[in-house]
Amino acid sequence: MSAQAQIKRQTVVDIVAHKNGQPVVMLTAYTAPMAKLFDPHVDMLLVGDSLGMVLYGMDTTLPVTLEMMIAHGAAVVRGSQQAMVVVDMPFGSYQESPAQAFRNAARVLSESGAAAVKLEGGEEMAETVEFLVRRGVPVVGHVGLTPQHVNAFGGFRSRGRSEAEADKIRRDAQAISDAGAFAMVIEGTVEQLAREITASVNAVTIGIGASPACDGQVLVSEDILGLFTDFRPKFVKRYADLASTVSDAAATYADEVRSRAFPSAEYCFGVKKG
Ligand SMILES: Nc1nc(=O)c2c([nH]1)NC[C@@H]1CN(c3ccc(C(=O)N[C@@H](CCC(=O)O)C(=O)O)cc3)CN21
């Protein structure tokens, strides 16, 4: 037995206890070192398919593969101790059928060690959500602005600001909650709608650009750290400006190498005595 006290990871039961209580805190993490830094502060870590855009420079999340999600999911599980780790199912890995979704979700859980998967969609995904949940796969839903629909929506635009769109999102949220999703991300919509959904569904609602009326909040970590600067959604608050810190460090290193100021004696090995 290790002398170190065991830290227990948060489970579905712990997260569901936040419904109508203390807000759930979620951040994205893609790598072990970032997961290690965020872990003491958050309830949930999301290995988002946004990693395609943030880490790999893709224009959308569509080219992200199951192998990428499993590799980054495993890294985040290794880097964290207490947060519940949720992995996004990438585009094309779950929409075909409930059987396809189960096969791929089972790989994500077994190969990464994460505790739940997240998938985008509403009414049309309800049958799949129920299929997964009944077979032991905890599911987080994602409604409103669903980035994997970028080609259908014609961009990353806010949703549910007309009564017709709001009605569709209301039905989407109800359907996946009734299908057994224990939580759902609500992205890019107005407070009134987020408040109604939060009041009417059993699932814990986690907002991103969806007002404080949700049961919790999530943002992309590189956005709040000022590390990702290609675009800035309206809902992103910057809590740091690490891009300039990183750039300044690289510039100083480059100057010192070119002037031979680095490596100075303290960074060099000496010959052994005797
Ligand atoms: N770094 C990052 N942060 C995210 O929040 C994020 C990703 N990547 N990748 C996946 C999706 C894409 N998301 C996005 C991307 C862009 C906007 C954006 O620029 N929205 C504009 C309005 C654009 C329009 O109306 O055409 C805004 O002002 O919020 C919003 C959400 C959210 N997700």
Ligand SMILES: CC(C)C(=O)C(=O)O
């Ligand atoms: C922005 C969050 C909700 C997400 O789905 C992602 O990071 O991929």
Ligand SMILES: [Mg+2]
């Ligand atoms: Mg995502």
